[in-house]
Amino acid sequence: MFGSGERKRLQREHRNTGRLPPGQSLTLKWPVLHVGAVPAFDPASWRFYVEGLVERPFELSWEEFQSLPRVRVQADFHCVTTWSKFDNVWEGVSLSTIVERAKPTPAARYVIQHCDGGYTTNAPLDDLLRDNVLLADTHSPEPLTPEHGGPLRMIIPHLYAWKSAKWIRGLEFVKRDRAGYWEERGYHMYGDPSHEERFR
Ligand SMILES: Nc1nc2c(c(=O)[nH]1)N[C@H]1C(S)=C(S)[C@@H](COP(=O)(O)O)O[C@H]1N2
Numbered sequence: 001m002f003g004s005g006e007r008k009r010l011q012r013e014h015r016n017t018g019r020l021p022p023g024q025s026l027t028l029k030w031p032v033l034h035v036g037a038v039p040a041f042d043p044a045s046w047r048f049y050v051e052g053l054v055e056r057p058f059e060l061s062w063e064e065f066q067s068l069p070r071v072r073v074q075a076d077f078h079c080v081t082t083w084s085k086f087d088n089v090w091e092g093v094s095l096s097t098i099v100e101r102a103k104p105t106p107a108a109r110y111v112i113q114h115c116d117g118g119y120t121t122n123a124p125l126d127d128l129l130r131d132n133v134l135l136a137d138t139h140s141p142e143p144l145t146p147e148h149g150g151p152l153r154m155i156i157p158h159l160y161a162w163k164s165a166k167w168i169r170g171l172e173f174v175k176r177d178r179a180g181y182w183e184e185r186g187y188h189m190y191g192d193p194s195h196e197e198r199f200r
C-alpha cells in the first residue's frame, strides 16, 4: 500500500511517461463495475459462438474452449470513470487464435461482443488482432471471479475498459461499425484512453 503523497508522486511520474492516460488516477483496489446482475455460469450448457462475416462460424463448449492454446498478458486497465489499475496479469486465449479459426471474410471490419445479460460493445477487427488482446478466464493468477466477468471476459488493454466485455458469449463479425450498450448511450465508438475518447 502507498500513502497519498507517494500515490501522487507515482501518478505524476506515470503521467509524464504517458503510461497513465490523461484524466486517470491510479487505484490499487479493483472496482466492480457493470449494469445488471451477475449471470450464473453452467459449464455444461455454456457455449461460445463466432458468427457473421466469417468463412467458418463455430461454437465451443466450455471444455473445448479450455483446450485451446493459452497466453499470458500483463496489462494496465483504464475505466472511463477515471480509475486505472496497473499490471494485471491475465491468462486465456488470444483473440488471434479465435480469428484464425473463424477466417473473417474481406468484408469483416468490426466485431461486436455479445454477453450473457445482453450487454454489447463494438471494436475494429484490427484492434482485436493486437498481441495483448485475449479472452481471459484468469487474473493474477486466480480464476476470474463472477463479479469480474467469470467465467470469461474480453480484455482489450489499449481501449477503455467498457470495451472489455464481461461474461462474453459470442463474437459477431460485421462490415459496418455498430454502437453497443454504452456507445448507444453516448460513449465513444472507439474509446482510446490516450486521447480521452470518453464520449462523442
Ligand atoms: N457484460 C458487461 N461487461 C462489462 C460491463 C458491463 O456492464 N457488462 N461494464 C464494463 C465497464 S464500464 C468496465 S469499467 C469494466 C469493469 O470491469 P471490472 O468490474 O472487472 O472492474 O467492465 C466492462 N465490461
Ligand SMILES: [Mo]
Pocket: 033, 079, 080, 081, 161, 162
Ligand atoms: Mo467503465
